Structure formats: structure tokens, C-alpha cells
Amino acid sequence: MDVEQRLIVPDYRSVPATEPAAAVPQWSSAIVRTVVLPCLLMAASVALWALSLPRIDPGRMSGLGLISVLPPTFFAALVVLAISFSRAVWQRQAVSSVLMLHVGLLVLFIHGTPAIVYKTVRYAWTYKHIGIVDYIQRHGSVDLTIPYLNVYHNWPGFFALDALFTDAAGLRSALAYAAWAPVFFDLLYVGGLALIYRALTDDRRLMWFAIWVFSLGNWVGEDYFSPQAFDYFFFLAIIGICLSGFGRAAPSNAWFRRWRATAWVTGWAGRFIPQTASPTYSELAIGRNRRIGLMTIAIVCLVVVVSVHQLTPFMVVSALTLLVVFGLVSMRDFTLLAIALVILWDVYAAQAYFLPNLHAIFANFGQLEGNFNAGLTRLSALPPSQGTVARITRLFTGIYILLPILGIIRRLRHGAWDVACILLIIAPFPAVYATRYGHEILFRIFLFSLPFTSFLLAALVYPTLASGRSRRTVVASSALSVALALGLCVANFGQETMNYFTPGEVAAVKYFYRVAPPGSLLIEGSYNDPIPFERYELYTYRTVSDLPSVGQRLAAVRSPVHTFLSWSKRFPNAYVLISNSERAEVSITGELPAAALDQIQAKLNASREFTPVFQNQDAIIFERTGTGGTG
């Protein structure tokens, strides 16, 4: 028996465990099947992928994003890898390290390709995060009341760690490694998922296929160099520790029953929990010392979760609360500690941000429909190529909603009732009632549900230890994997015209940092620029697309010279940056009319008040002539 505890899944107990837990093939034919052949297929996929790389020119991307410049060999590499994995995981004596290698290659192909071919760091927010790391490197502290990006100064854990690592590694800036953050984080998630899935199943095929399905479904792009990507690993680790070390053999909610005022809830909840259980899987089997050790690790992780990101702690609390209320884990005190730490951090450590912004954070509290729709783009407003990307992405997301439901039904037919998984899928949903989270709440809910929807989707293929033994399973899982891989390419790479910054755009920003005196104002068309990644607090930033009302934005587009002069009155120097990435963003998001930035650029070019001081094919910088007082 593993030390990792399982929740009660009665079908596993009734099926004889015919497989050794970590079997090593004994015969040469088995070694060929489980090691040699998968390694040859993996080598072939790596060769195909390596052949693709020199042929990818991100500068030629169309509106469909990176997928428009990926050569056929890239997709062939994914198909070969998907077939190889589906075959390897199906083998009776599959070797875990071979399966891990497949997942590692998938992560490398999907998330390593942009890091290799772009030669610049992806995502505008990455540069903003690097700017905070740079601030801590130079100041050795944070400024809780700094006007710009102060949210990060109030949850500084991730940035403090990166400042320490950047200095200790002998690097000048986090720019040196930030492009590889998605590869690093997605590999970390594999460990967190293994911790969770080993608590949910004895079937290694199901565990590894679920990890594979998760890696194919993680399209929302929250795995870049960011506190939320970092904190997500701790979310997985905490849930994994809870289920592994503190999952209850016989779901118990006795403590809750004692709370008479809410006894009816317990009675209702208890009806949904299977009461059959094997005592060998009780929490007592792990031993007191190990439970103390695991609890200590969980508490340390919890402290970090609370101090790194704003949303993740609420997701942890929501998941723990449901598991505790339904009596699936014995971590009531830990859950209360989590709630106390979240409150303490928000109202004490982060009060400089939290209290002044309380109204804004919960401005949409209770607006369920509005919050839900805020995350959905109006398809008719999108350019045709982006409309196609959005439709495929919705279809792809729909697969991760519908197939898990079929997985639940298939498991139920075999007598397995995945209560923990279902509760953990539900757990993030209250957030949509509370906040829009910058129009991103739907994506975050999808992300925090994904480990558990992936498990149930994988369970559709491998519902029990006894099933999924025929070759039809390999064919079905290969077809599913290939379809998901292609869907991931569209969903993950579909907005790369916005996420990719050309070397020319980065050169423009570096020019600004080189010539702009401290105290200058930088006006951007939209937020989507590789800025600010160094000495960020020395400058002030204003953005046209960020103006609160449509009327104000259109007025700025109609008369940019007048607007920018009025903005820059109190600044000794002022600059305006217009770039192709800004154009791509306003085109995708619809924050400004499609030609708005071209109009602004033309009017500034024609004016005497602004002079172009830097220009290449991707970006242009104007400097205000004269002093602010003359404007």
C-alpha cells in the first residue's frame, strides 16, 4: 500500500490488484514494448520538432497567431508523441519515467517553442512582473503605497524570491530566464497533479492519462512568469497533501453534526457520500509522524499561497471548505487556519491595497450574469481570424466540460462515485458570483477546475483497473489526444499576434529607458507593450485604451495632440509609444476602433508638438517638443 492515502473508490477495492505498483519489465519483449519503442517514437517526434524550429518565422504570423506559421512537421511531432503516449500508458507494465518523459516533451513542444523562436519574452504582463523584481533588486524592499502596480508590492512573495534568485544566479535581470517560466511551471504541475491523482486512484494508467489530459487542456495562458502561475503549484500541492495524507476512509462529518444549527446541511450532504470504505485506507494507516510532517509542509505552503497572490488563497479555502464540510478530509483546523491567514494578510499585511480597493474588487458582487458574460468576447465584434480562434477555443473548452460528465457517468456505472473530484470542480465557481477579476474570472475558474475535469475526462477512457485493456482503447485515446493537441495549439497560440513582441518593439522600449530622464511621462496606445521592466517607478505611464469610458477613448483618438499635451502638462518630458502589438491588442479586445492607433500616429506625425525620435517597422516613439508648461 502506498503511503499516499486514497479517497474511497469502491471499484478499485473490488478488483484484484494484478499489477505491481511500479513494475519494471522483466522480459526483453516487454522492455521493447514499454521502453525501446516509446523511446524511438519520442526520438522521432523530437527530430520532427527540431526540424520545425528553424522554419518558424514569428514575424510572418497572420491573425490566427503562431499556428499560422507552424510547419506541418510541428503537428506531425505532436501526433507521433500523442500516439506514442497513448500506446505507452495503455501497456500493462508501463514505466513511469517513460510516461513522464512524454509529458515533459509535450510541455517542451507547446511552451518551449515560443521561448526558442521568439527571441523575446512573451506576454506584456511578464515585463511588468520583471519590473517589480527589478525594483526589489535595486531597493531591497517594497513600497506598499506606490501609485503604479502597487498590488504586487502588497503580495510580494514571488517577486522577492525572483529577486533573490536573479542576484544569487549572477544575472542582471529576470529577463534572462522569464521566457522559460511556462516550461518550468507546467513541469512543476505534473508533480502536484501526481500527488492529487495518486490519492484518487490506484490505476497508474488513469493517473498518467489524467496528467496528459491536463497538460493538453491548460490553454488559458496563466503559466507565464507570474505570481498566479507560481501559486497554482502550491494550490495543487496543498490539495494533494490534503487528499493523500488526510483523506478520510469513512467520510465523517460528526463534528459538523454536533453543530446543531446546521445539522440539516450535514444530513443533506451526507447522502451524497458513499459509506462503504476499506479501513486499510484510513488516515490512521499513514502514521502520526508522517501526518505531522505532511501537515507542516502544508502549513508552510499555505503561508506562501497567502502572501503571493490575491485570488489563489480564496480558491484553496473554497476547495478545503467543501472537502471538510462533506467530511472527505480531516483538516478542519487547517481550513480555519487558512481562512484566518487570508483575512490577516488582506486586512493587515496588504491593507494598503486591499482596503482602498475593496469597493472596486467587489463592485460586481452578486452580478452573476454580468460577471459571467464579462469574460466572453462578442464574436461578431472580432476580426474574422480571431472569430475562428474564439469559436475553436470555445469548442475545445466545451470538450473539457462535456466529456468529464460522461466520465462521471461511466465511472458511476462501474460503482465509482468521485465525490471529491466533483466537489473540487464546483469549488472555484462561487468566485463568479463575487467578482469579475478584470474580466478573467471564467478563465481562472476553468484553470482551478482543470485538474479534476482532466481526471474525469481521463476516467472516460480508463474507468477502472479492469477496463480499457483492448487495443480499441489505444485508438480512442490516440484520437482524443491528437484532437486535444490540435485544439490546444489553436487556443494557446491563437492570440500570439498580441502576445509576441518583436525585437524591434523591445528595442523601442530600451531606447525609451536609455534617453528618457526620470520623471518623464510615457503614453501608450494600449497596455500591450514590453514595458516597464526596469526602473519602472521613475516614470509615469498613461494608456489611451485604459480610459474609463468609451467617449473619453474616442475623444483621445479624435484629438490626440490636445489630449496628450493636457496629460503631460506637469511632466518635464513626455513620450508616446505606438507599436504593432498595441494594434493587435486593440483589434482583438475591441477597446479602441481598429484604426485608432494609426489615426493617433498620423496626427502626431502631422503635429509640431510631437516629434518622432525612434522608429522601426514595429514601433515608433514620439517626444513632446518644448516643456510641459508650454502645452
Added chain:
Amino acid sequence: MDEPASVTFSVVSPRWEVLRWIDTFVVSAAAACVLIAHAGPPVQSWVMFLFMVLYPGMPYARMLRLRGLLIEVTLAIALSLALDVIVAEVMVYARHFSTDLGVAALLAIALMGVGFQVWSSVAARSARGSP
């Protein structure tokens, strides 16, 4: 005894269990050396990456003697990164951010873990050897 005697929790055989502190010691020593010598990237970057991601927490994760290398490494990484964050955050809030101090604290945590690990391995071995 915490668990049934028939259950093997360690990822290696008990014979080698007592030697499972050596990699922590070697990587910690390498981290100290590259920092003191200012070896510079890429050597310093990779050594510090390996140390900070895995080793402050590795000895403590190993003391749990969990089965499965992936699980053990995952817990080691979680604990290591968490300790890194806590050390860095304490320095930031104390307005006393120092790379040398931060790495020294992490080295101390790792080496203290090695001490516990050796002690617990020897104690477990003695317990097995005694009648």
C-alpha cells in the same frame, strides 16, 4: 512503528537510506562555492537554480520516507520554493535584502535538514538492528 511492517515507504533500499544526504551536501557546498567565487552565468545560474528549487526542502521531504520518487521530489520542491519565498519575503519586509544572507539562510536550513536526516537514518538503523 507508524505503519504495518510489510510496507516499504522509502524510494531506496534501507542499506542506502543512510547515504541519502550526500547530494544535498554536495549541491549546498557547490552553491556556496559559486556564490563566494562569483562564478557567473551559466554555471552559477544552474547551480543556484538546482539548489534553490530542490535542496532547502529535500532532506525534510526525505525524512517522510514516502514511496514514489515523483511524490518525494514534488514535496521537496514545494517545501524548497516555500522556504525560498519565506526567506526572501522576511528580508524584503525587514528592509534588509541581501543575497548572501538569503542564500546563507537557505544553506543553513538545508544543512540542518541533512543533520536531522542522518540522525533519523542512524536511529532507524539502530532500531532495526536491536532485538
